[in-house]
Amino acid sequence: VEVEVEAKKVVAELRERCATPASLLWDVAAAMAGEMGAGLEKEGGSRVKMLLSYVDKLPTGREEGLFYGLDLGGTNFRVLKVHLGGSKKHVVNSESREVSIPPHLMSGTSSELFGFIAGELGKFVAEEEEGTDMPNGKKKELGFTFSFPVRQRSVASGTLVKWTKAFSIDDAVGEDVVAELQTAMVKQGLDMHVAALINDAVGTLAGARYYDEDVVAGVIFGTGTNAAYVEKANAIPKWEGELPNSGDMIYEKLTSGMYLGEIVRRVLLKLSLQSGIFGAIDNSKLKTHFHLRTPHISAMHHDETPDLKIVAEKLHQILEITDTSLETRKMVVEICDIVTRRAARLAAAGVAGILMKLGRNGGIDNQRSVIAIDGGLFEHYIKFRECLESTLGELLGEEVSKSVAVKHANDGSGIGAALIAASQSR
Numbered sequence: 001v002e003v004e005v006e007a008k009k010v011v012a013e014l015r016e017r018c019a020t021p022a023s024l025l026w027d028v029a030a031a032m033a034g035e036m037g038a039g040l041e042k043e044g045g046s047r048v049k050m051l052l053s054y055v056d057k058l059p060t061g062r063e064e065g066l067f068y069g070l071d072l073g074g075t076n077f078r079v080l081k082v083h084l085g086g087s088k089k090h091v092v093n094s095e096s097r098e099v100s101i102p103p104h105l106m107s108g109t110s111s112e113l114f115g116f117i118a119g120e121l122g123k124f125v126a127e128e129e130e131g132t133d134m135p136n137g138k139k140k141e142l143g144f145t146f147s148f149p150v151r152q153r154s155v156a157s158g159t160l161v162k163w164t165k166a167f168s169i170d171d172a173v174g175e176d177v178v179a180e181l182q183t184a185m186v187k188q189g190l191d192m193h194v195a196a197l198i199n200d201a202v203g204t205l206a207g208a209r210y211y212d213e214d215v216v217a218g219v220i221f222g223t224g225t226n227a228a229y230v231e232k233a234n235a236i237p238k239w240e241g242e243l244p245n246s247g248d249m250i251y252e253k254l255t256s257g258m259y260l261g262e263i264v265r266r267v268l269l270k271l272s273l274q275s276g277i278f279g280a281i282d283n284s285k286l287k288t289h290f291h292l293r294t295p296h297i298s299a300m301h302h303d304e305t306p307d308l309k310i311v312a313e314k315l316h317q318i319l320e321i322t323d324t325s326l327e328t329r330k331m332v333v334e335i336c337d338i339v340t341r342r343a344a345r346l347a348a349a350g351v352a353g354i355l356m357k358l359g360r361n362g363g364i365d366n367q368r369s370v371i372a373i374d375g376g377l378f379e380h381y382i383k384f385r386e387c388l389e390s391t392l393g394e395l396l397g398e399e400v401s402k403s404v405a406v407k408h409a410n411d412g413s414g415i416g417a418a419l420i421a422a423s424q425s426r
């Protein structure tokens with residue numbers, strides 16, 4: 001009994017500390033909108049990084065022709081081709097291929113990596129093109145999604161700030177990744193032009209905008225979180241170049257990642273140490289950083305079996321916690337719920353902040369606003385997604401909510417690149 005009282009105290013304290021009442025979320029949204037403005041004022045003006053994408057034309061749905069995309073993010077890259085048939089037919093055909101990058105190339109030299117990529121791209125183009133002819137003399141346009149930190153100076157150039165994930169190719173840091181790719185393509189005799197360098201949030205925005213002109217932002221909730229939205233170029237004081245003809249500029253905003261599994265692990269460790277509710281275990285798994293991952297807590301959170309069998313299974317397999325009571329398993333589910341609900345509600349506040357920045361949180365003229373969202377967290381963690389959507393409704397109110405839609409936009413990083421290549425080259 002003593003044990004249970006202690007455990008309940010830990011959960012109650014967590015619940016209290018993770019509370020996100022609407023008033024707090026509105027403060028977060030307002031702060032986000034404010035920081036976004038500050039980040040537009042000057043470089044380093046805000047901790048919210050406001051990076052120029054240099055994309056000033058999003059696809060309209062009227063583009064025609066064959067366009068290519070290259071998506072390099074994790075350990076795989078993808079090459080794809082889309083055949084656009086204009087406003088009536090849209091995407092007539094699209095084909096893609098995923099290629100895994102040999103591990104030794106992830107820490108070799110820049111020319112080896114880009115040589116390999118260009119080689120695979122060349123093979124794909126050669127095979128795909130049998131039977132389809134390209135208009136004579138017209139260069140093939142390629143969009144490049146590159147999900148690493150890059151400092152862009154134009155829509156089709158950007159220097160690599162640093163590698164992340166499994167990559168570490170020293171001689172590529174500080175170099176223009178588009179130039180590296182272009183050089184490798186020339187070596188392969190591949191006659192292609194890189195029309196745009198983008199990231200997945202910009203691609204998501206473009207991919208959704210292609211079908212719906214009311215899409216105002218693309219947001220990624222994956223391993224990390226980031227968003228891209230369309231800003232008026234004249235609202236960007238730090239912009240030094242010539243204003244683009246369209247008067248628009250797509251921006252990207254990064255926020256920190258959401259380590260939901262890791263947060264839950266820390267709470268469970270505290271619960272174990274403070275209450276002993278998991279019995280006499282040695283806690284070694286519970287003490288291992290990042291050992292509990294977000295898909296695990298998602299699986300436990302969505303457990304619908306009457307005796308929470310999946311929770312028991314995960315606790316056993318991952319954390320070596322056995323013989324839990326149903327009460328204890330319910331407590332674990334509640335912890336997942338508290339942590340994820342907090343994250344989803346804060347994420348909703350972020351989205352509300354973007355709408356606020358765009359002046360679209362007041363339902364002016366009932367102008368429709370669509371937010372396109374992608375990323376593994378949003379796609380697979382159903383309770384996260386449902387909570388995000390309902391919280392956004394709660395924040396905006398019934399009236400404004402009628403004109404705001406959240407839409408799952410699949411595969412922005414792939415097809416979005418090819419679509420931006422199309423819109424930029426028109």
Ligand code: ADP
Nearest residue numbers: 221222223224294295298374375376377380381
């Ligand atoms: P990235 O930002 O690396 O492109 P993705 O969009 O591919 O990420 O999403 C991967 C992330 O999605 C994982 O790190 C994990 O947090 C989350 N995720 C993947 N599958 C699930 C799942 N079944 N349940 C909950 N979260 C998941």
Ligand code: MG
Nearest residue numbers: 073200222413
């Ligand atoms: Mg991604």
